[in-house]
Amino acid sequence: MSVPVLETRDLTIRFGGHVAVDAVSCAFRAGTLTAIVGPNGAGKTTYFNLISGQLAASAGAVLLDGEDITRLGAAGRATRGIGRAFQITNLFPNLTVIENVRLAVQARADNSRHLWSRWSRHVEWIARAERALEEVNLIDQRETIAAALPHGDKRKLEVAIMMALEPHVFMFDEPTAGMSVDEVPVILDLIHKLKAHGDKTILLVEHKMDVVRSLADRIIVLHNGQLVADGEPAAVIASPIVQEAYLGQAPGRKPEAAHG
Amino acid sequence: MLGSLLSDDLPRSRLLAAALVAIVAALALAPFLFPGAAAINTAAKICIFIVLVASYDLLIGYTGIVSFAHTMFFGIGAYGVGLGLYSFGATWPVLFVGLLVALVAGIALALLIGLMSLRVRAIFFAMITLAVASAFMILATQFSEFTGGEDGRSFKVPELLRPATKFLDAPVLGVDINGRLAAYYLVFASAAALFLLALRIVNSPFGRVLQAIRENDMRAEALGYRVVYFRTVATLIAAAMAVAAGALSALWLRYTGPDTTLSFAIMLDILLMVVIGGMGTMYGAVIGASLFILAQNYLQRLMGLAAEALAGVPVLPHLVHPDRWLLWLGVLFVLSVYYFPSGIVGRLRGRK
Ligand SMILES: Nc1ncnc2c1ncn2[C@@H]1O[C@H](COP(=O)(O)OP(=O)(O)OP(=O)(O)O)[C@@H](O)[C@H]1O
Ligand SMILES: [Mg+2]
Numbered sequence: 001m002s003v004p005v006l007e008t009r010d011l012t013i014r015f016g017g018h019v020a021v022d023a024v025s026c027a028f029r030a031g032t033l034t035a036i037v038g039p040n041g042a043g044k045t046t047y048f049n050l051i052s053g054q055l056a057a058s059a060g061a062v063l064l065d066g067e068d069i070t071r072l073g074a075a076g077r078a079t080r081g082i083g084r085a086f087q088i089t090n091l092f093p094n095l096t097v098i099e100n101v102r103l104a105v106q107a108r109a110d111n112s113r114h115l116w117s118r119w120s121r122h123v124e125w126i127a128r129a130e131r132a133l134e135e136v137n138l139i140d141q142r143e144t145i146a147a148a149l150p151h152g153d154k155r156k157l158e159v160a161i162m163m164a165l166e167p168h169v170f171m172f173d174e175p176t177a178g179m180s181v182d183e184v185p186v187i188l189d190l191i192h193k194l195k196a197h198g199d200k201t202i203l204l205v206e207h208k209m210d211v212v213r214s215l216a217d218r219i220i221v222l223h224n225g226q227l228v229a230d231g232e233p234a235a236v237i238a239s240p241i242v243q244e245a246y247l248g249q250a251p252g253r254k255p256e257a258a259h260g
Numbered sequence: 261m262l263g264s265l266l267s268d269d270l271p272r273s274r275l276l277a278a279a280l281v282a283i284v285a286a287l288a289l290a291p292f293l294f295p296g297a298a299a300i301n302t303a304a305k306i307c308i309f310i311v312l313v314a315s316y317d318l319l320i321g322y323t324g325i326v327s328f329a330h331t332m333f334f335g336i337g338a339y340g341v342g343l344g345l346y347s348f349g350a351t352w353p354v355l356f357v358g359l360l361v362a363l364v365a366g367i368a369l370a371l372l373i374g375l376m377s378l379r380v381r382a383i384f385f386a387m388i389t390l391a392v393a394s395a396f397m398i399l400a401t402q403f404s405e406f407t408g409g410e411d412g413r414s415f416k417v418p419e420l421l422r423p424a425t426k427f428l429d430a431p432v433l434g435v436d437i438n439g440r441l442a443a444y445y446l447v448f449a450s451a452a453a454l455f456l457l458a459l460r461i462v463n464s465p466f467g468r469v470l471q472a473i474r475e476n477d478m479r480a481e482a483l484g485y486r487v488v489y490f491r492t493v494a495t496l497i498a499a500a501m502a503v504a505a506g507a508l509s510a511l512w513l514r515y516t517g518p519d520t521t522l523s524f525a526i527m528l529d530i531l532l533m534v535v536i537g538g539m540g541t542m543y544g545a546v547i548g549a550s551l552f553i554l555a556q557n558y559l560q561r562l563m564g565l566a567a568e569a570l571a572g573v574p575v576l577p578h579l580v581h582p583d584r585w586l587l588w589l590g591v592l593f594v595l596s597v598y599y600f601p602s603g604i605v606g607r608l609r610g611r612k
Binding site: 053054073074075091092093094095099103107108109112113114116118119121 | 264268460463464465466467468469471472475478480482483484485486487489490
């Protein structure tokens with residue numbers, strides 16, 4: 001089989017004595033949406049941080065297109081096409097909504113470090129940023145200061161920033177957490193559209209099982225930092241290890257109720 | 261035209277625009293509007309400090325870097341030009357070589373500080389700049405053979421800029437058209453050019469990344485911006501501009517010493533000017549420097565008058581005694597920070 005887009009080999013991080021991610025080996029292929037599930041504190045976000053470079057691994061490796069990027073910082077990994085939308089909203093708080101997104105567009109440009117041209121004259125960056133805002137239904141808030149947005153809109157902006165980066169690998173960390181019911185579909189539609197492209201590598205951490213069922217091509221389960229299950233959604237959800245380790249309850253009850 | 265001069269970063273407030281026009285007009289015509297050596301000295305000092313404060317705003321206001329070494333770079337510029345003219349004669353080539361040497365030394369030192377410490381936490385960076393600046397000041401005063409020590413050095417400037425050089429026999433509008441006037445306009449034009457340069461840099465793609473780093477460096481990194489690179493380059497640019505301001509100061513004063521360039525009192529003044537004017541606005545440098553230096557030079561005189569007028573009244577004359585001017589400046593500062601936390605420019609823009 002071809003080289004996977006993204007792969008982790010025995011990826012491990014220890015915080016003092018606590019092993020938050022424990023020798024996780026997993027390959028992610030283009031055109032596949034992998035849902036990553038597991039109870040609170042299982043190490044999902046930490047696993048993401050190791051992949052996108054916010055944390056340095058204690059052991060193991062991260063490979064992108066077969067190339068070892070373990071030593072690369074977050075900026076280098078972003079430049080190579082790893083995009084991240086954070087679980088805890090991570091914006092430029094005192095800049096406008098459009099500027100938050102425009103900065104992501106600019107990051108991809110060759111002249112992103114230009115000292116002499118005026119940012120306002122790079123209209124193509126602004127136009128691309130506007131498109132990203134339209135995709136998440138945030139264009140009306142264009143000039144709002146990011147910090148002043150309501151929670152749901154901040155989550156949308158978080159996603160729009162990653163979309164504007166146009167990465168090869170999309171990493172969504174609970175993109176709809178805390179959103180009101182009527183806001184969720186915008187984000188889910190967006191992920192559906194992204195899937196429809198057919199060539200994107202998408203990783204999605206999500207607690208809501210109905211969302212996982214409707215989107216995932218594959219589910220992996222993390223528990224205490226270890227990868228405990230991996231496979232077809234239906235099979236993984238039905239497996240005893242998931243029923244016990246992740247859901248921690250008898251089958252039949254709605255799992256998301258456990259997460260408030 | 262105006263847009264490209266101001267890099268599309270317009271004042272965005274009528275009152276601010278009016279204040280800026282008034283300040284620029286007053287500085288441009290200062291020799292003719294306000295005759296007398298004291299007034300023209302004040303005007304030149306304002307020009308020089310606008311550059312110094314603008315370059316500091318690039319660091320603290322735009323990038324979020326707190327440095328206490330800004331006067332060190334100011335001093336490097338002043339000493340580079342001053343000691344050059346003192347030791348090798350008052351000619352233009354010496355002046356330019358002195359400036360060049362100062363620029364190279366300043367940028368090299370900034371690079372060293374930057375690479376050593378921009379990776380560490382902001383508080384450590386501030387401490388390191390403080391330590392380096394103190395060491396530099398001690399060096400400058402200790403090597404008195406070379407630098408003139410505490411007394412500094414007085415020197416001649418190139419002939420074209422000397423008061424004795426007359427361009428016209430008769431005064432125009434009561435002002436002698438001489439080398440001193442030429443020196444003022446050299447300072448004014450250089451300051452204007454340097455300020456517009458700083459305004460362009462903060463409105464470039466690079467400058468926008470600086471603001472992103474100030475807001476959230478971890479997110480900037482996650483977008484692919486190498487934060488250390490941007491912080492280091494910002495530090496270099498700010499240092500180079502401070503060196504240039506120092507060179508202008510030496511040219512104008514025809515003197516270089518620790519008190520006029522290196523002292524921490526000046527560092528504190530710069531901080532106050534940038535905060536009063538409004539951090540991260542560039543125009544704040546113009547407003548802050550103008551107001552602060554006017555207050556510094558004229559508050560004392562104003563208080564002298566008040567003390568005389570209140571003579572005989574108990575306590576009050578002591579309160580407004582000219583020696584107390586720093587106290588009142590402090591009170592003004594606290595009030596302005598309290599009422600305009602985003603500075604005067606932020607306040608004016610907020611109102612629209
Ligand atoms: N920087 C850190 N220092 C110390 N411990 C950490 C650090 N980051 C994460 N941890 C620990 O690692 C474990 C995994 O946390 P992580 O945030 O990855 O869980 P998660 O699966 O994303 O949980 P949730 O569903 O609540 O988001 C937790 O026990 C957490 O306390
Ligand atoms: Mg998490």
